[in-house]
Amino acid sequence: MSTDFTDSHTTALQLRSLITADGRLQVSLEPVPVPEPADNEVLVRLQAAPINPSDLGLLFGAADLSTLQAGDNGDLPTITARVPDAAMKSMAGRAGQSMPVGNEGAGRVVRAGASPAAQALLGKTVAVIGGAAYAQYRAVPVEQCLLLPEGASARDGASSFVNPLTALGMVETMKREGHHALVHTAAASNLGRMLHRICAKDGIALVNIVRKPEQVELLRSLGATHVCDSSASDFLPKLTDALAATGATIAFDATGGGPLGGQILSCMESALSRRGEPYSRYGSSTHKQVYLYGRLDARPTEFRNDFGMAWGMGGWLLFPFLQKIGPEGVAKLKQRVADELSTTFASDYAREISLAEMLQPDVIAAYASRSTGQKFLIDPAKDLPALPGL
Template sequence: MQRFNWKINMQHQISDAKALQLRSVITSDGQVVLSLVKEPIPALKPEEILVRVEATPVNPSDIGLMLGAADLSRAWTADGADGPQLGAPVPAAALQAMRSRRDASTAVGLEGAGTVVAAGSSRAAQALMGRTVAAMAGGMYARYRCIPAVECLVLPEGTTAAQAASCFVNPLTALGMVETARSEGHTGIVQTAAASNLGQILHRVCLADGVPLVNVVRSEQQAQLLREQGARFVCNSSSDDFREQLTDAIAATGATIVLDPIGGTSGGQILSCMEAAIARRPGQVISRYGSDVLKQLYVYGSLDPRPIEIPRDIGTAWAAGGWLLLRYLKVVRRETLDRLKARVAAEITTTFASRYTRSVSLPELISPEVLSTCARPATGKKFLIEPWKDC
């Protein structure tokens, strides 16, 4: 009975409330400005629900949307009407690439989780009242979010919002990449930045599914982290014999696809080792065009902002392209996506668990210290936003 009354009281409290929300804009004079603003909560359509957002992660994609190429070393702060503001100049060379966002205020936060506190009249929406759900609806750096019920992932009873906050981006990226590799006929995978939150999830998926995986990291500490989690093939790019380690691991696993969030020279170097490993196969014919085994590189990030380089010692049987979760979700079959989402919900505290080093409120996020830390990719430095913290 107490839980029922709580829901009624909460609905009454939000009936004429405004939702605090984080927004980003690039001004006409070349400044990125982050602001907390209060937006009216819209009337729910029959198929929609209202989520009290209780946890939402800071992903690299969120940092990109918030800040773009802004120079945080020259950041300034101010008091806005609804909360703090933070601004930083965008270098002139980067403004042209961001012209589509000029003077367009954008809600931030790709994914998050919370409790359904109001629902439209449809049966599907009403069935979610009081449940913990996760969504990748955008605009999740807010205290409330109106979302179509069909877009939500319903979590098992007892799942907390913090456990469910990262249900979409990293889990579905890992699962989508494995599905892509399988559909293209690859039986072994190489991943770079393997000690990242996503890298560790991909490792756990491949371990559970019996997919041979080569993990590339940049320090012995990261290598040890993955070995303690059961990784068999871990190659440290800072080692003097890295190329030999990597070629041996690729030969042992038969990996022919690279998943790379770095860019630059990273993926091309692995394709080169891949061609060398293929040449070791018994009976493998190598012509002046190289091997006839297709080697695939997918780049899904840009930790190295320099141009992507592909060496010329990889033969001609290779392909390179980008991989983006948002596009994958548009082209994947509905039954496949439903299967992947069901697996995430069932394994959210095991295979797809995310760990956070710090939780912050919405006002705390808008500080040079916090944003500077978030903007520097580092193993084990993932932030969680709790929009109702300190309220």
């Protein structure tokens, strides 16, 4: 094993989330041993990690953030909150387990295992995925790394996995299932703008659904052709027009709850009939699909089946998709991300914070709001107290 002796620390900090059996959330910074990489692993000193919506579910679980209380454990901050009794059933599987948080990040490889693939990354800046990224150090298998282009910083590559691979996965799912254009909700998000750039580059028609007039203007300023505001009184006819123009028959819905998924299916059916499909009492024979991939709307999913029998509604998650396409398919997607890191897959951040600042109630209120244009980036080395061995 090769070692960079400037990184000979034995102890480092990691953010962990615990829900107790009696319904209490505890989030804390914990000293943990710096891991030793196995033969096909590398040790990464993390320098940047984004806060994605998917991270918030593990970080806070079903806790009621209005009950949030700040505390400390010596020099290290903590927070606690109550989990409503009605929500504890959904938390039963993680009760009593202290869990590391953070899907992805980027940093410098400071130690490497014995394998040639691991040795080749020593001293390089890489993006990583696999959890526990809200920490100062992380040991990860080589296949969970992405070597960043020469000159790219950890900040540039911090969001190289979740949003880019999700957006590419949506397009790949569309192609594999025989569709030719797609619909995306919460389309003004970082992910939504990334998907717009992919579709523009690849010549794929995209219908963007947003929730505010200013988000319509934002996407139009980026060159988006079809943008529908779900808060507008003419949303449904405008959506039907866009679907008829594009022929989109697959949608990815980040809201999850409420009526939007069903409305999209209904408008797809109307658009297909407008495009000249023959009448059938069973509705259009063209399959229409809505995938729910988020839960921005916590209400139950509601729909009225006025869209025939050729339809589907189900869940879509990134990691099962990546398992489905296999290592070769994943490698192809990762290479595209690396090749277009500063263009198609560039991410913007509203604010950079430390691990300690993550546990300040006013900062939590900002990043937990999931507001458009308010993506936060964590610098795990920023403003933290010294620990023995550091």
